[in-house]
Structure formats: C-alpha cells, structure tokens
Amino acid sequence: MNEPLSHAPPSHVPVSSADIDAAAKVIAPFAVRTPLLLPPVLCDRLSAKVFLKPEVLQRTGSFKFRGAFNKLASIPESARKGGVVAFSSGNHAQGVAAAAKILNMPATIVMPVDSPLLKRERTKSFGAEVVLYDRDREDREAIARDIAGKNGATLVPPYDDPKVIAGQGTIGREICEDLAALGIAPDIVVAPVSGGGLIAGVATAVKSRFPQAQVMSAEPEAFDDHARSLRAGKREGHGAKGRTICDALMAAIPGEITFAINGKLLSKGVTASDAEVGAAVAFAFRELKLVVEPGGAIGLAALLAGRIDARGKTIVIVLSGGNVDSELYSRLIACGLASPRC
Incomplete structure (x- = not known):
C-alpha cells in the first residue's frame, strides 16, 4: 500500500x-x-x-531500523565506502548496524558504557564496531564526529535528520x-x-x-x-x-x-x-x-x-x-x- x-x-x-x-x-x-x-x-x-x-x-x-535504513539508502554509492558512524544507547545502534550490513557498508557505533549488554552485543552481531564512552564525562557526538572525520564516514544522527x-x-x-x-x-x-x-x-x-x-x-x-x-x-x-x-x-x-x-x-x-x-x-x-x-x-x-x-x-x-x-x-x-x- x-x-x-x-x-x-x-x-x-x-x-x-x-x-x-x-x-x-x-x-x-x-x-x-x-x-x-x-x-x-x-x-x-x-x-x-x-x-x-x-x-x-x-x-x-x-522502530529505529526504519529511519536508519532510509538514511543509509540515501547515501550516494560514491560515499558508501567510507561507511557510517552513529551514536546511540542501543536501538539506533542496532538499526544503523543492520541497515549497514544489508547495504554492505562499514559501521562504527558510539555507545554508553552503561547501555544494556543485550543492545551492545546485538549491535556487534550485525558486524558493527562498538566504541564505548562515559555518558557522564564524555560527549558522544564529539567522539562520533572525530571518528567520521578520520574515516571519511557519514554521520547518522539518531533523530535530528x-x-x-x-x-x-x-x-x-x-x-x-x-x-x-x-x-x-x-x-x-x-x-x-x-x-x-x-x-x-x-x-x-x-x-x-x-x-x-x-x-x-x-x-x-x-x-x-x-x-x-x-x-x-x-x-x-x-x-x-x-x-x-x-x-x-x-x-x-x-x-x-x-x-x-x-x-x-x-x-x-x-x-x-x-x-x-x-x-x-x-x-x-x-x-x-x-x-x-x-x-x-x-x-x-x-x-x-x-x-x-x-x-x-x-x-x-x-x-x-x-x-x-x-x-x-x-x-x-x-x-x-x-x-x-x-
């Protein structure tokens, strides 16, 4: 429909x-x-x-898979080799990782160290690299932007996109x-x-x-x-x-x-x-x-x-x-x- x-x-x-x-x-x-x-x-x-x-x-x-896939699918083929970077407590992480796997793109996810273990392990299971941070002391977006800049990756925000x-x-x-x-x-x-x-x-x-x-x-x-x-x-x-x-x-x-x-x-x-x-x-x-x-x-x-x-x-x-x-x-x-x- x-x-x-x-x-x-x-x-x-x-x-x-x-x-x-x-x-x-x-x-x-x-x-x-x-x-x-x-x-x-x-x-x-x-x-x-x-x-x-x-x-x-x-x-x-x-629900996060929906937005993640729509975003990743919009990335031009020429830019997909650099992969994607996202920051998330877990559900956006899994959505981006799963979408990246389908589209054959590398994915790095910045996740809080206190995020549920299930969410971290399932994110890894889709082939994504997980980078942990302290949500009380560190800026997850700054970490993600730094990784994206070094790798030539596309940043995938969890909501403001x-x-x-x-x-x-x-x-x-x-x-x-x-x-x-x-x-x-x-x-x-x-x-x-x-x-x-x-x-x-x-x-x-x-x-x-x-x-x-x-x-x-x-x-x-x-x-x-x-x-x-x-x-x-x-x-x-x-x-x-x-x-x-x-x-x-x-x-x-x-x-x-x-x-x-x-x-x-x-x-x-x-x-x-x-x-x-x-x-x-x-x-x-x-x-x-x-x-x-x-x-x-x-x-x-x-x-x-x-x-x-x-x-x-x-x-x-x-x-x-x-x-x-x-x-x-x-x-x-x-x-x-x-x-x-x-």
Missing part, C-alpha cells in the same frame, strides 16, 4: 508527508510492516478503543492506512520521546490524514524535556540527574529539527514514573504476550496510570521497542515495579 496519504504540506516544513511516502517505498522490501492490534483486555479496562502499534516486532526489535524522521514517519503512515481501512479516525496517538524523531515522523503522517487527532509525547518523569518545551513554546532541557530504567529516553533536550515539527503538531506531553513503566512492562508480558522494553512501554504506562483521558476515545499507543536485558526484564515482570526491593 504505497499510495500517498495526502497532499504534501508546504515546502518550508522540515519533513512532509510526501517525504514519508518516499521513505515507505525505500524501506518496504526490508522493514516489517507491523500490525495494529486491538487487545480486548485494554479496551475493556479503559472503556475505550485502544490500538497498539508493536514495533517490538520490527527488524532489530525497534530529515531522512531519519521520514523513515520513522512510516509508522504513522501505516497507522493511518490501517485505521482508514477500518473506517476509524483516531482521537489520540501517543509515542515515546527522547530526541523526538519518532514522534515528529508519526505526527507529520497522522496530522496529514487526521488533522483533528491529538498527538502526545510520552516521557519518563524528570526526563520530560519535550513536555517542558511544549509548555514553554521553545526548546528546554530537563536538567535531570541520575538514571531512568527507560535507557532509550534520556536525551537532555529536544532536537532542533524535531522540535520545529513537534512544537507545531503535538498537543501535549505525558509522563510516567519508573514504577509505572515497570508495571506496564509486566502488563504487556502477562496480558498482551509482548516483550516491551521500558522505554518502549512509556506510552502504555502513562495510559494505564490514568495520565491520558481515554474513556470513550480511540487511542493508538506506539510500543517502540523490545530490547531489554533479561535480568531487568525478569525483575519487572515478576513484580511490575522498577525498585530493586522487589
């Missing part, structure tokens, strides 16, 4: 629905078209139509197509947010087809830079110290390109605590039979915690990834909480 969803928005926007249509054609032979699920247990519990978009079923276990955003936007495109086929219009669409590339693409696609829909960001408590920025009307950092179990959602401030989109298209931001996220991960395991990592479950957590007015509405929640270490996952599904005391 590669028909355009709508006419492209004005040319001044960073990413248009036409860009997303083009990305859909590029990634179609390689990416999984994930289903749109309507679990009765959620609908009954919330007195709403709750659809889930399980990107946990995507190639590499997260039009090709990456357009690739992620294919998720929103598929949501719109599947809902339209059912004759249903969404009231609310929620997606996890770190730097904002996923929701920028999703919002662009959804608002082009269903302009009345509210698109909301979901973030961990204290790491809510998008929610703060939406309230302020400008980019603001969260200033949080420490960690969250949502390791994929720890960007300090929204991206420049992503917030140029999100500041216009998002209705608001919602948050959930680590304990609520743990409960959502456990709920997905017990009731939905889906393995969802903490960052991927943040929208579901906010919904289950009552942060979204769901009753009587049609809601779509993007489950963005399922790459979680077995030790943490075992603890979360055992008690539904993030606390080690469980």
